[in-house]
Amino acid sequence: AQTVTQSQPEMSVQEAETVTLSCTYDTSESDYYLFWYKQPPSRQMILVIRQEAYKQQNATENRFSVNFQKAAKSFSLKISDSQLGDAAMYFCAYRPIYQGQFYFGTGTSLTVIP
């Protein structure tokens, strides 16, 4: 079964500090994509960052970076210099390379403290 687990339902971080959100997944596939999506209170889900499983180099997008450990099936998101606008629900997602279906974790609610 392909599952995505986010073990931290809630996290908080001081503004300008760094926070790491955890995600693990279970799959027997060797090729797949991993994603972090952000869902602010307005509810529009937006893509934060993506990682191709065949790439060893960790993806980075400005203040957002991932730590992808393929053998451990771990995919954590690091947010540096946290801003108030980063407050949202964050979802980790997985998609097998030859399928259209995405599998999502249950989400981590991030609070940014001024």
Place this chain on the structure above:
Amino acid sequence: KAGVTQTPRYLIKTRGQQVTLSCSPISGHRSVSWYQQTPGQGLQFLFEYFSETQRNKGNFPGRFSGRQFSNSRSEMNVSTLELGDSALYLCASRIQRSQTYEQYFGPGTRLTVT
């Protein structure tokens, strides 16, 4: 370019009724997926349509159905509504099924079943 739009944004129905939700993908996008989002279960995949054909289906009862039209717009229907169907229903579109992996979400339809 306009984003993914969903109508209506909010809906209140009574148990036993049926409901139809609509999704208009980004212009040029041919793949549309539907998700049910609840606080306890996170996002659960309902189904994916591509070129008017259902390509993937999640683990939901037959009361949940959908279709896609030639202009890629999609509708989702839930018959014989149950209280547990109360959720945020999200639609997401992509250009194609497997060539690109970025998925764009709509704002969702909040369905409340009383």
